[in-house]
Structures are given as structure tokens and as C-alpha cells.
Amino acid sequence: MIRFIGAALVVAASTGIGFRIAADYRHRPRQIRSLMHALRVLRTEIDFTLTPLPLALVRTAERADAPVAHFFTVCAEHLELGETPAEAVTAGVAELRGRSALRGPELEVLSALGGTLGNSDRQSQCQHIDAALMHLSHVEEEAREAQRRNERLWQYLGFLFGLLLVVLLY
Amino acid sequence: MASAPMSIRPWSQAIRVLPADVRQRIEALPSSILEQLEEVRLRIGRPVQLYGDRLDAYLAQEGGVTEDATRALKLDERAIHSVLQAVTQASLYAVEEELRRGFVTIAGGHRVGVAGRAVLDGHGHVRTLRRVTSLNLRIARPCEGAAxxxxxxxxxxxxxxxxxxxxxxxxxxxxxxxxxxxxxxxxxxxxxxxxxxxxxxxxxxxxxxxxxxxxxxxxxxxxxxxxxxxxxxxxxxxxxxxxxxxxxxxxxxxxxxxxxxxxxxxxxxxxxxxxxxxxxxxxxxxxxxxxxxxxxxxxxxxxxxxxxxxxxxxxxxxxxxxxxxx
Structure with missing residues (x-):
């Protein structure tokens, strides 16, 4: 009986891990989309209302979804402390790394954008954001592709690895 | 209109945009100097100049004011840049119009005059300034009853x-x-x-x-x-x-x-x-x-x-x- 419960626990744990990894694949394209949406909001704040960066970031955070909103809040906070936009974005990216399904490529796009934020006129600010958006849409496509390939795979893999362990241990 | 908050010591609000070392030295100055202070002038590699009605001196390295430029506190490009960032809230695009006119207004109504290299547009008008080399912080004092x-x-x-x-x-x-x-x-x-x-x-x-x-x-x-x-x-x-x-x-x-x-x-x-x-x-x-x-x-x-x-x-x-x- 105890062995049976143990085996069930092993399978459940392994399946859980598999589903967790699969969930990351599933969430990533969605979070990239929400990041792109947020950058469009930021672009509007800069282009039409010329809102200064700290306030523009707060407003963007208000209109963004969960992990992405946190990124903009952190950036705004660091900017208020007197850091440069590049430093603030680096801090924000570090937060995202731990808290979201976002990975290297999209975070690099963000870091690169951070280096240009605020230090030029309106027109070139918009060009920088547009370039980042274009870059992100490629990254998003790749993320979707990876989701198609890997989401199911990791769900099965988790379960099957659990079964394998059980078979070996029994 | 809400009445704007105006500090009793207008300079204390104005100097918030300055680098910490300059700010501390100014705060430590005697009030007889601070009351006259109208302008704090910053230039890359040059002494920090304090200017007022009967005041024209440099901010000294070891605190206080001095006439001797060699003993004066000097700022590097980084420091000027950090002031500019504080003044523009790290958003040059938001103050394009102001830069074109040559000054930016900050909280409290104080004005920061800017000089640097002008960038022209196609029609020969100033589009913006880059490589800012001089900043002039002009302290606004409310003068109720002037009229x-x-x-x-x-x-x-x-x-x-x-x-x-x-x-x-x-x-x-x-x-x-x-x-x-x-x-x-x-x-x-x-x-x-x-x-x-x-x-x-x-x-x-x-x-x-x-x-x-x-x-x-x-x-x-x-x-x-x-x-x-x-x-x-x-x-x-x-x-x-x-x-x-x-x-x-x-x-x-x-x-x-x-x-x-x-x-x-x-x-x-x-x-x-x-x-x-x-x-x-x-x-x-x-x-x-x-x-x-x-x-x-x-x-x-x-x-x-x-x-x-x-x-x-x-x-x-x-x-x-x-x-x-x-």
C-alpha cells in the first residue's frame, strides 16, 4: 500500500514538473504579446502626450498585465531614485527574469531599448520603440513555434519519466 | 487653481536637481549668502559659480565660497549630465520645445538655462541641443506685492x-x-x-x-x-x-x-x-x-x-x- 502511494506521488510530482515546464512554453508567447502591447502604450505616451518617462512608465504599468506591469513599475521606481533609464531597465529586466516566462531574446530586446529610452527627441524615441516591437514580433513567432513543438512534449515527458522511475524502483 | 506650494526657502527646492556634493556645499553656506543667491552656474570642467545681486563667487572645494578658481569645486561631464537628467526627468523628448527656447522650468517655477551644441532642422531653425556644456539654475523667488x-x-x-x-x-x-x-x-x-x-x-x-x-x-x-x-x-x-x-x-x-x-x-x-x-x-x-x-x-x-x-x-x-x- 505504502509503495503504491509512493509510486503515485513520484508520478504526480514528475507530471507536475512536466506541466510546469509546458506552462512556461504556453505563457511565453502571451507575455511577449502583453509586453508588445505595453510598449505600444508607452509609445503613445511619448508620441502624443510627451509624458516624462517616470510618469509614462507608471501609466504603462497601469494598463499592462501582471508580470509585464511589474517590470514597468520597477523601472519607474528606479528612475525616481535618480538612476539612468538604462540602469532602471536593467533592474526591471532582472525582476522579469525571475518572475515571468520571458526568456533571453525578448529580455535582450528590452535591455537594448533601455539604452535609448529618454535620451533623444520624440521622433527617434518612437523609431526605437518601433524597432523593438518588430524585433519582439519575430521573437514571439519563434516562441509560438517552440510552444507547438514543446508544450505537449513536456507534458508527456513528465508523466512518462515518472512512470519510468516507478518501474525502475518497483 | 490650487495654490502652488512655495517653500519659504526657494533655493532648497531648486538645488534638489544638483549633484549631492554640490548640494551639500550649498546647504552649508551661511544664510546671508543663500538669501542673495539667484543663479547657480555649472559648466563642464569649470568652477561652480554662485551669482546674485551682490554675489559673484565660486563654490569652494572645502566648503564655503572663494574667489580663487583653483580652490573651487569643478564638475565633470558626468555630473552635468546627471543634472540634466534630473531636470528633464530623463526624458529629453518631453522638453524638446523648452530646449529649443533655451531653458527648462522645474518644479517650483525655477528655471534651468541650457547651452551646448545646437542641432538644426532643414530650415535652419534650432531642433534641439546636444552635448550640453553649461547649465544655469535660476532660482525663482515669489515676490508677492511687487505690483x-x-x-x-x-x-x-x-x-x-x-x-x-x-x-x-x-x-x-x-x-x-x-x-x-x-x-x-x-x-x-x-x-x-x-x-x-x-x-x-x-x-x-x-x-x-x-x-x-x-x-x-x-x-x-x-x-x-x-x-x-x-x-x-x-x-x-x-x-x-x-x-x-x-x-x-x-x-x-x-x-x-x-x-x-x-x-x-x-x-x-x-x-x-x-x-x-x-x-x-x-x-x-x-x-x-x-x-x-x-x-x-x-x-x-x-x-x-x-x-x-x-x-x-x-x-x-x-x-x-x-x-x-x-
């Missing part, structure tokens, strides 16, 4: 109706301060029946607006059209906000003249300022001559710096006869 000296000339003696005024003086004689106080006095009712005041503030100088919010107390019945071209703004004001007193500064162009005629014909009292050292000099300008001949202004007030900024030298009536020497 008391001209109080007996501002209203029609019989009806108490506001009169149109033109304030004439060379730069730095307190024209804008006077305009600000006139707005406050009319609007708050300390000059008889309170009236609605409209301010068209093309360069955000009168209201010292930051993001459209006036940083000076301009009275409870005052509307401010911030950053709007004068001529267009005056007409917008008359059309939509029906001011009884319309205030604007630095008139001089043909379209200003037309808008002013329009306003005075609409029965609005206009209070404006112009650069000139005398009334005759002002009248020699082509469009201004027209205004004078149309008797658009009921009073001309001539300012000087003889007893400090804001000294009223003379007041003339509509045809240029001197009314008083104050």
Missing part, C-alpha cells in the same frame, strides 16, 4: 474697471514678476472687485508651469493657457474663457499686434510686457507704433533696476504723457 507700487494706475478711477497696461523695460528688471503679481491681485480681489484673469503663457514664464501646472500662486480666478503661441492663445482665451483681464508677455510680432487690437476692441483689458529701455524706443518698432496710435494701452509702466529689480521709473498715460515718477 503694489502701480496700484493707483491699474484701474479706471471712476468705474474701477481694469485698464490695459504695457510694462516696458530692459531684460532682468522684473517684468514677469510684476505680471504675475498683477494677475494675483486682480484675481484675488485685492484691487477692488475680483475679476477673471486669463494668462497666455507662451514660454511658461509667467506661471512657471511644469507639465501645464502653474508653480506660482496666480490667484483663484486665473486660467492659464500654457505653451500656446500668444496671438492664437489670446483669441482662444477671448472666445472660450471670457477673461476680463488678459495677461501675456513679450509682445512684438505683427500677429501679436493684431490679436491685441482684437482683444482691446472686445473690451478685454490687456496687460502685456515688452523689451525696451524707454517708451519712445518701444514706439519705434513698426507694429508697436500701430498699437500706440490705436491707444490700445491705457497706461505704460517703465521699469528699471535702479533700486533692485522691479523699480517703477515712470508711468505714462495712453498718449504718452507722464503720470507720475515713483
Amino acid at each position: 503694489e507700487a502701480i496700484r493707483r494706475f491699474v484701474a479706471d478711477p471712476a468705474s474701477g474697471r481694469p485698464l490695459s497696461l504695457l510694462i516696458v523695460s530692459p531684460p532682468g528688471c522684473g517684468k514677469t514678476t510684476l505680471l504675475r503679481d498683477i494677475a494675483r491681485q486682480w484675481s484675488s480681489g485685492s484691487w477692488g472687485r475680483p475679476v477673471k484673469v486669463g494668462i497666455v503663457d507662451e514660454r511658461s514664464e509667467i506661471s512657471g508651469a511644469v507639465d501645464g501646472i502653474p508653480q506660482f500662486d496666480l490667484g483663484p480666478r486665473t486660467d492659464v493657457l500654457d505653451g500656446c503661441p500668444k496671438a492664437e492663445g489670446m483669441l482662444m482665451m477671448i472666445r472660450s474663457l471670457s477673461p476680463q483681464v488678459l495677461i501675456t508677455d513679450e509682445i512684438g510680432r505683427a500677429e501679436d499686434c493684431e490679436a491685441l487690437l482684437e482683444a482691446t476692441h472686445a473690451g478685454v483689458a490687456v496687460v502685456a510686457s515688452a523689451h525696451a529701455s524707454s517708451l519712445d524706443e518701444w514706439c519705434t518698432r513698426p507694429h508697436m507704433r500701430t498699437l500706440f496710435e490705436h491707444r490700445s494701452f491705457d497706461r505704460y509702466v517703465l521699469l528699471s533696476r535702479r533700486h533692485g529689480p522691479g523699480t517703477v521709473e515712470r508711468v505714462y498715460d495712453a498718449v504718452g504723457r507722464p503720470l507720475a515718477t515713483v
Whole structure:
């Protein structure tokens, strides 16, 4: 009986891990989309209302979804402390790394954008954001592709690895 | 309009944008110096200069002030850059217009003048400044009651109706301060029946607006059209906000003249300022001559710096006869 419960626990744990990894694949394209949406909001704040960066970031955070909103809040906070936009974005990216399904490529796009934020006129600010958006849409496509390939795979893999362990241990 | 918070020590709010080492040294200065402080001038690789009415010295390395440039505190490019970032809130795009005019207004109505390398657009106009090399932090001091000296000339003696005024003086004689106080006095009712005041503030100088919010107390019945071209703004004001007193500064162009005629014909009292050292000099300008001949202004007030900024030298009536020497 105890062995049976143990085996069930092993399978459940392994399946859980598999589903967790699969969930990351599933969430990533969605979070990239929400990041792109947020950058469009930021672009509007800069282009039409010329809102200064700290306030523009707060407003963007208000209109963004969960992990992405946190990124903009952190950036705004660091900017208020007197850091440069590049430093603030680096801090924000570090937060995202731990808290979201976002990975290297999209975070690099963000870091690169951070280096240009605020230090030029309106027109070139918009060009920088547009370039980042274009870059992100490629990254998003790749993320979707990876989701198609890997989401199911990791769900099965988790379960099957659990079964394998059980078979070996029994 | 909410009354703007104004510190008792205006410099303490202004120097918040400065690097910590400069700020600490300024805060440690004796109050006799701080009270005179009008400008803090920063230049790359040059000593930090403090300037005021009877003050012209460098900020010393070891604290206090000095005349000796070798003992003075010097700033590098990084420090200038960090001040610029604090002033622009790290958003150059948001202050493009201001940079083109050469200064940025910060919270408290203080102004930061900027010099550097100009970038031109296709038509030879300044598009923006890059490589900023000099900054001039000009500390704004509220000067309530600056307009008391001209109080007996501002209203029609019989009806108490506001009169149109033109304030004439060379730069730095307190024209804008006077305009600000006139707005406050009319609007708050300390000059008889309170009236609605409209301010068209093309360069955000009168209201010292930051993001459209006036940083000076301009009275409870005052509307401010911030950053709007004068001529267009005056007409917008008359059309939509029906001011009884319309205030604007630095008139001089043909379209200003037309808008002013329009306003005075609409029965609005206009209070404006112009650069000139005398009334005759002002009248020699082509469009201004027209205004004078149309008797658009009921009073001309001539300012000087003889007893400090804001000294009223003379007041003339509509045809240029001197009314008083104050």
C-alpha cells in the first residue's frame, strides 16, 4: 500500500514538473504579446502626450498585465531614485527574469531599448520603440513555434519519466 | 487653481536637481549668502559659480565660497549630465520645445538655462541641443506685492474697471514678476472687485508651469493657457474663457499686434510686457507704433533696476504723457 502511494506521488510530482515546464512554453508567447502591447502604450505616451518617462512608465504599468506591469513599475521606481533609464531597465529586466516566462531574446530586446529610452527627441524615441516591437514580433513567432513543438512534449515527458522511475524502483 | 506650494526657502527646492556634493556645499553656506543667491552656474570642467545681486563667487572645494578658481569645486561631464537628467526627468523628448527656447522650468517655477551644441532642422531653425556644456539654475523667488507700487494706475478711477497696461523695460528688471503679481491681485480681489484673469503663457514664464501646472500662486480666478503661441492663445482665451483681464508677455510680432487690437476692441483689458529701455524706443518698432496710435494701452509702466529689480521709473498715460515718477 505504502509503495503504491509512493509510486503515485513520484508520478504526480514528475507530471507536475512536466506541466510546469509546458506552462512556461504556453505563457511565453502571451507575455511577449502583453509586453508588445505595453510598449505600444508607452509609445503613445511619448508620441502624443510627451509624458516624462517616470510618469509614462507608471501609466504603462497601469494598463499592462501582471508580470509585464511589474517590470514597468520597477523601472519607474528606479528612475525616481535618480538612476539612468538604462540602469532602471536593467533592474526591471532582472525582476522579469525571475518572475515571468520571458526568456533571453525578448529580455535582450528590452535591455537594448533601455539604452535609448529618454535620451533623444520624440521622433527617434518612437523609431526605437518601433524597432523593438518588430524585433519582439519575430521573437514571439519563434516562441509560438517552440510552444507547438514543446508544450505537449513536456507534458508527456513528465508523466512518462515518472512512470519510468516507478518501474525502475518497483 | 490650487495654490502652488512655495517653500519659504526657494533655493532648497531648486538645488534638489544638483549633484549631492554640490548640494551639500550649498546647504552649508551661511544664510546671508543663500538669501542673495539667484543663479547657480555649472559648466563642464569649470568652477561652480554662485551669482546674485551682490554675489559673484565660486563654490569652494572645502566648503564655503572663494574667489580663487583653483580652490573651487569643478564638475565633470558626468555630473552635468546627471543634472540634466534630473531636470528633464530623463526624458529629453518631453522638453524638446523648452530646449529649443533655451531653458527648462522645474518644479517650483525655477528655471534651468541650457547651452551646448545646437542641432538644426532643414530650415535652419534650432531642433534641439546636444552635448550640453553649461547649465544655469535660476532660482525663482515669489515676490508677492511687487505690483503694489502701480496700484493707483491699474484701474479706471471712476468705474474701477481694469485698464490695459504695457510694462516696458530692459531684460532682468522684473517684468514677469510684476505680471504675475498683477494677475494675483486682480484675481484675488485685492484691487477692488475680483475679476477673471486669463494668462497666455507662451514660454511658461509667467506661471512657471511644469507639465501645464502653474508653480506660482496666480490667484483663484486665473486660467492659464500654457505653451500656446500668444496671438492664437489670446483669441482662444477671448472666445472660450471670457477673461476680463488678459495677461501675456513679450509682445512684438505683427500677429501679436493684431490679436491685441482684437482683444482691446472686445473690451478685454490687456496687460502685456515688452523689451525696451524707454517708451519712445518701444514706439519705434513698426507694429508697436500701430498699437500706440490705436491707444490700445491705457497706461505704460517703465521699469528699471535702479533700486533692485522691479523699480517703477515712470508711468505714462495712453498718449504718452507722464503720470507720475515713483
